Amino acid sequence: MLNRLNSLYRYFGSAAAATMSPKKVTIIGSGNWGSAIARIVGNTTKSFPDQFDPQVRMYVYEEIVNGEKLSEVINTRHENIKYLPGKILPENVVAVTDLVKSCEGSNILIFVVPHQFVKGLCEKLVGKIPADTQAISLIKGISFDKNEQGVSTGGIERGGLKLISEEIKEILKIEVSVLMGANLAPEVANDNFCEATIGCKRKAEDGPLLKKLFHTDNFRINVVEDAHTVELCGALKNVVACAAGFTDGLGYGDNTKAAVIRLGLMETTKFVEHYYPGSNLETFFESCGIADLITTCYGGRNRKVCEAFVKTGKTLAEVEKELLNGQSAQGPLTAEEVYLMMKKTGLDAKFPLFTAVHKICAGEMKPAELVDCLRNHPEHM
Amino acid sequence: MLNRLNSLYRYFGSAAAATMSPKKVTIIGSGNWGSAIARIVGNTTKSFPDQFDPQVRMYVYEEIVNGEKLSEVINTRHENIKYLPGKILPENVVAVTDLVKSCEGSNILIFVVPHQFVKGLCEKLVGKIPADTQAISLIKGISFDKNEQGVSTGGIERGGLKLISEEIKEILKIEVSVLMGANLAPEVANDNFCEATIGCKRKAEDGPLLKKLFHTDNFRINVVEDAHTVELCGALKNVVACAAGFTDGLGYGDNTKAAVIRLGLMETTKFVEHYYPGSNLETFFESCGIADLITTCYGGRNRKVCEAFVKTGKTLAEVEKELLNGQSAQGPLTAEEVYLMMKKTGLDAKFPLFTAVHKICAGEMKPAELVDCLRNHPEHM
Numbered sequence: 155m156l157n158r159l160n161s162l163y164r165y166f167g168s169a170a171a172a173t174m175s176p177k178k179v180t181i182i183g184s185g186n187w188g189s190a191i192a193r194i195v196g197n198t199t200k201s202f203p204d205q206f207d208p209q210v211r212m213y214v215y216e217e218i219v220n221g222e223k224l225s226e227v228i229n230t231r232h233e234n235i236k237y238l239p240g241k242i243l244p245e246n247v248v249a250v251t252d253l254v255k256s257c258e259g260s261n262i263l264i265f266v267v268p269h270q271f272v273k274g275l276c277e278k279l280v281g282k283i284p285a286d287t288q289a290i291s292l293i294k295g296i297s298f299d300k301n302e303q304g305v306s307t308g309g310i311e312r313g314g315l316k317l318i319s320e321e322i323k324e325i326l327k328i329e330v331s332v333l334m335g336a337n338l339a340p341e342v343a344n345d346n347f348c349e350a351t352i353g354c355k356r357k358a359e360d361g362p363l364l365k366k367l368f369h370t371d372n373f374r375i376n377v378v379e380d381a382h383t384v385e386l387c388g389a390l391k392n393v394v395a396c397a398a399g400f401t402d403g404l405g406y407g408d409n410t411k412a413a414v415i416r417l418g419l420m421e422t423t424k425f426v427e428h429y430y431p432g433s434n435l436e437t438f439f440e441s442c443g444i445a446d447l448i449t450t451c452y453g454g455r456n457r458k459v460c461e462a463f464v465k466t467g468k469t470l471a472e473v474e475k476e477l478l479n480g481q482s483a484q485g486p487l488t489a490e491e492v493y494l495m496m497k498k499t500g501l502d503a504k505f506p507l508f509t510a511v512h513k514i515c516a517g518e519m520k521p522a523e524l525v526d527c528l529r530n531h532p533e534h535m
Numbered sequence: 536m537l538n539r540l541n542s543l544y545r546y547f548g549s550a551a552a553a554t555m556s557p558k559k560v561t562i563i564g565s566g567n568w569g570s571a572i573a574r575i576v577g578n579t580t581k582s583f584p585d586q587f588d589p590q591v592r593m594y595v596y597e598e599i600v601n602g603e604k605l606s607e608v609i610n611t612r613h614e615n616i617k618y619l620p621g622k623i624l625p626e627n628v629v630a631v632t633d634l635v636k637s638c639e640g641s642n643i644l645i646f647v648v649p650h651q652f653v654k655g656l657c658e659k660l661v662g663k664i665p666a667d668t669q670a671i672s673l674i675k676g677i678s679f680d681k682n683e684q685g686v687s688t689g690g691i692e693r694g695g696l697k698l699i700s701e702e703i704k705e706i707l708k709i710e711v712s713v714l715m716g717a718n719l720a721p722e723v724a725n726d727n728f729c730e731a732t733i734g735c736k737r738k739a740e741d742g743p744l745l746k747k748l749f750h751t752d753n754f755r756i757n758v759v760e761d762a763h764t765v766e767l768c769g770a771l772k773n774v775v776a777c778a779a780g781f782t783d784g785l786g787y788g789d790n791t792k793a794a795v796i797r798l799g800l801m802e803t804t805k806f807v808e809h810y811y812p813g814s815n816l817e818t819f820f821e822s823c824g825i826a827d828l829i830t831t832c833y834g835g836r837n838r839k840v841c842e843a844f845v846k847t848g849k850t851l852a853e854v855e856k857e858l859l860n861g862q863s864a865q866g867p868l869t870a871e872e873v874y875l876m877m878k879k880t881g882l883d884a885k886f887p888l889f890t891a892v893h894k895i896c897a898g899e900m901k902p903a904e905l906v907d908c909l910r911n912h913p914e915h916m
Contacts, residue, residue: 336793347906348790349797349915374794374915408834409729412717413755416730416826423820435816439804444825445797452833453789525728534730534755 176207179367180257182275183266184214184228184249186481187292189238190343191266191368196244198367205366213256214249225249241343254282261287262367263328268482269295269318276325288360289322290331290352294388295484297321298491312429313498315491317385329356331364332381334388335441336449345372351442352377353384376440382430383437387422391447392485393492394418396460396511398451400521403464410525414507415451419444420533421505425492428501456485464521486515506531557588560748561638563656564647565595565609565630567862568673570619571724572647572749577625579748586747594637595630606630622724635663642668643748644709649863650676650699657706669741670703671712671733675769676865678702679872693810694879696872698766710737712745713762715769716822717830723754730755732823734765757821763811764818771806772828773866774873775799777841777892779832781902784845791906795888796832800825801914802886806873809882837866845902867896887912 179199181192192212199206214225219236227235228249232242250256257263257279267275272293297316319330335350342348350368354361354377361377369375378384397418401411419438426433437443451457455478462473474483493512496502502509510527513519519527560580562573573593580587598605600617608616609630613623631637638644638660648656653674678697700711716731723729731749735742735758742758750756759765778799782792800819807814818824832838836859843854855864874893877883883890891908894900900908 336790336797338788338790341788341790344788346788346791347794347909349794371910374910374912376915407719407722407725407727408830409717409719409722410727412826412830413728413730413822415829416717416820416822419825420820438820439797439801441794441797444800445793448796448829449789449793528728529752529755531755534757 176203176205177261177363178207178259179210179262179264180260181210181212181247181264181266182253182256183264184212184224184234184237185266185268186237187337187339187342188212188264188266189234189241189243190339191264191292192234192243192247193241193343194370194373195264195367196247198370200244200246202366205363208246210244210247211250211256211260212247213253214251216251225251238339238343253278257283259284262364263287263289264292265289265318265322266292269293269297272297272318272321273325276322279326283326283328285328287326288329288331289319289326290333290364291319291322291385292333293318294334294392295488296386296389296491298495300494310429310431311499313495315429315495317382317389319381319385329360331355331360332385332388333364333368333375334384334446336445337441338449338453342373347372347374349374349376349441349445351375351384351437351440353379353381353437353442355379355381378434378437378440380434380437383426383433384440384442386426386430387438387442387446389484389488390418390422390425390492390508391450392454392456392483393489393508393511394422394447395450395454395456396483396485396489396515397507397524399457399460400464400511400514400524402457403461404521404524406525411451414524414528415447417507417528417531417533419447421507422447425505425508455481456483459483460485460515470515485511489515504532557584557586558642558744559588559640560591560643560645561641562591562593562628562645562647563634563637564645565593565605565615565618566647566649567618568718568720568723569593569645569647570615570622570624571720572645572673573615573624573628574622574724575751575754576645576748577628579751581625581627583747586744589627591625591628592631592637592641593628594634595632597632606632619720619724634659638664638668640665643745644668644670645673646670646699646703647673650674650678650865653678653699653702654706657703660707664707664709666709668707669710669712670700670707671714671745672699672703672766673714674699675715675773676869677767677770677872679876681875691810691812692880694876696810696876698763698770700762700766710741712736712741713766713769714745714749714756715765715827717826718822719830719834726753728753728755730757730822730826732756732765732818732821733758734760734762734818734823736760736762759815759818759821761815761818764807764814765821765823767807767811768803768819768823768827770865770869771799771803771873771889772831773835773837773864774870774889774892775803775828776831776835776837777864777866777870777896778888778905780838780841781845781892781895781905783838784842785902785905787906792832795905795909796828798888798909798912798914800828802888803828806886806889836862837864840864841866841896851896866892870896885913 217224299314323330331354357379397414489512506527595606680695704711712735738760870893887908
């Protein structure tokens with residue numbers, strides 16, 4: 155009896171403590187998207203002092219910009235002059251250049267770095283964060299190991315594919331949610347009205363707090379449980395956007411572009427269903443699904459680069475350099491990774507659009523052949 | 536026994552005859568879209584002489600264009616110089632100016648006229664067509680009677696709403712399918728690759744033949760049974776496109792536009808589900824759904840007119856006159872009809888985007904208030 159009381163006490167005691175103590179939040183990353191998110195999270199944490207510690211630490215990879223340290227500029231003038239010039243960050247967002255220090259005692263880690271840095275950063279954090287810390291990834295891409303056969307949960311061979319959330323979870327052993335949506339960073343930074351989707355497997359427990367952390371008047375959050383679908387939508391839309399860019403470059407007009415976007419969405423649904431079975435069709439109607447796809451296929455940089463690739467005849471690397479001001483286009487890389495894993499698992503023929511995007515990017519197929527690959531699409535059978 | 540044999544004979548005899556005798560096809564309408572479709576149907580009917588009579592009659596409302604009769608120009612020079620100049624129609628497409636004659640003995644009627652003419656045309660055809668004729672409507676809009684309470688199948692009050700297919704069926708007592716999709720007419724006439732959806736309640740019986748009639752290398756058809764959804768997608772996307780046009784006019788960028796399009800799609804799904812229960816979520820992934828919505832919200836005339844309406848401060852009628860070269864924008868009209876029926880059935884508050892589009896078009900609300908109406912959208916609860 156005493157044991158039971160003790161355990162009840164421990165249970166409610168710790169639950170109460172968890173409710174009482176405001177969560178510390180760290181943003182890992184300080185690029186364009188990370189800085190735009192810092193403007194939101196800096197404000198929401200101030201608005202809910204019961205829930206959140208108002209100081210938000212932001213891990214900044216130190217750089218010298220016009221002779222000044224970026225972290226110092228952020229901490230004195232509250233502006234990321236390199237990646238989000240002209241926008242003021244809330245004063246409670248504090249730049250920290252030491253990764254481990256930036257995460258010390260943190261309850262919520264927001265990952266928003268280029269995906270090739272995830273592994274290295276996570277490895278540095280092993281054993282340095284509280285056991286009940288949770289993460290949320292805003293990274294759009296997939297992790298892929300050419301030499302691995304990949305995660306095989308429930309007997310599904312994934313040919314080397316791994317989600318960024320799975321990679322973080324594997325290294326840090328913590329819960330990882332994702333946030334994706336139709337969110338071109340400059341427009342979010344401009345406070346234009348938009349929506350985003352949080353994919354959170356423990357929706358009932360973690361969903362409300364995460365929603366509070368990101369939801370504002372102009373950044374409207376829906377939370378769904380179907381986190382894998384949310385994350386894969388975020389990665390695969392860049393492949394579809396390449397195809398949309400090719401049709402733009404070829405001057406095919408709105409009907410063809412809409413057909414290409416639709417077939418890309420259908421391949422996305424089939425891809426998710428095959429490699430991560432149990433997805434919910436409704437998730438594709440969320441901001442992470444069709445809305446992000448539309449934005450990316452009209453306003454995103456993958457579209458832009460692929461249009462120029464067709465029009466100029468230059469290499470992808472050349473147009474990227476000319477157009478993206480040092481940023482990279484994720485689409486061709488994701489297309490290659492997806493292609494390799496489909497090849498390994500023998501499914502490339504079932505995804506003619508994804509396959510064509512990779513082959514065009516790799517110079518194995520002419521852009522003008524795209525539509526020929528789609529004419530007998532499985533969707534038309 | 537003899538009776539039974541007789542009836543079997545009649546059954547198989549007439550079935551065989553139905554299979555054997557090529558179907559006569561009439562296109563009712565000769566505008567931009569009707570002429571683009573005539574180019575397709577003229578060719579498919581020639582390709583399948585076992586299935587179709589190669590002569591396709593096209594009902595043409597006679598007009599004098601540059602001193603010549605439009606029907607005579609079509610029948611001699613094979614060009615609709617008024618509505619699709621520069622594109623040659625197949626020679627087997629024959630213009631007929633008498634409606635009843637154009638439909639005499641026809642097995643398939645393709646309706647492609649502005650929706651206000653449907654009722655009058657159908658009434659003229661009563662008793663003049665074979666009993667087993669079927670129709671397919673390419674008309675994007677709804678029929679609405681302010682004074683009626685509307686069709687109430689299965690106890691659902693529709694507040695005066697009627698689908699065009701229902702209107703045709705009611706008057707002519709024949710099966711009516713629909714064809715909708717991401718099909719801007721000039722691009723279809725240009726043979727750009729695109730897709731379309733046929734909604735056909737008797738999919739197993741009628742689907743294959745209808746697919747044959749429209750399916751080409753560059754016009755890819757999927758057939759679904761869920762015809763009401765297909766038709767409502769075609770009508771309601773014009774309302775969503777108005778909202779997209781407002782955001783363009785207000786300069787809100789891609790994120791906001793994608794959010795507006797997504798919320799419009801969600802209202803469309805809810806609208807269909809409420810007024811025509813039993814819809815299939817997958818239908819919204821067809822060309823008639825998201826693809827047509829995207830095309831219309833980026834390249835369509837409702838978007839264009841509504842953008843100009845916001846930017847210039849002129850009336851909708853004025854910008855329509857200036858921009859559309861005699862054509863009309865269906866969106867504001869559909870928005871009004873939808874609003875009135877939602878009002879009647881007490882559901883306007885559940886559809887804030889549809890409601891806002893009507894109020895903005897009617898001058899009861901400022902365009903800049905659109906986003907305020909969406910901030911607490913039921914989808915965000």
